[in-house]
Amino acid sequence: NAGVTQTPKFQVLKTGQSMTLQCAQDMNHNSMYWYRQDPGMGLRLIYYSASEGTTDKGEVPNGYNVSRLNKREFSLRLESAAPSQTSVYFCASSVVSLNTEAFFGQGTRLTVV
């Protein structure tokens, strides 16, 4: 049981380049999330998907797009990377419930130069 799998684990981009971060979960969870983690800022929600076909903006959505391809997969796209998007990105999933826990992927360490 792999849980939440993110690819790639590391990535270096040049300013202006685009890329897609992939996330897949095998726990049959409806809810999926993308967070970014910066020093001293905790985990900030970028986008959220409560179910296949639905997505909602989180706290810091600017510069990102998402796609909920199916129940398992939730991708995050940077169309034109900027140095301010250098961060560690985490995908997470959970059951749709008020009292539930989040399961996180291993993270993607992205550097934009």
Next chain:
Amino acid sequence: GQQVMQIPQYQHVQEGEDFTTYCNSSTTLSNIQWYKQRPGGHPVFLIQLVKSGEVKKQKRLTFQFGEAKKNSSLHITATQTTDVGTYFCAATDSWGKFQFGAGTQVVVTP
């Protein structure tokens, strides 16, 4: 929306000492969760508190939910080097989305 504030941001602890980290909200929370992230790792769920005044223990870790359900604490006794990491509190809103605190980074000195 609800926000959860964590203090302190950093905690340096001598091995064997106790410490407490706090999580506060201006609104009543439906629940509070605690996660631990080891250096270079990802957040891992530790525990969830739901009831007013609830106290739960995991070995040397004691978690408490305030009577008004607006604050929570994590107390670690006899700190060990394995306790190193960042501890996050989180609350879920009515839509099931998680709101995380900024975390308390714990450094343990042998």
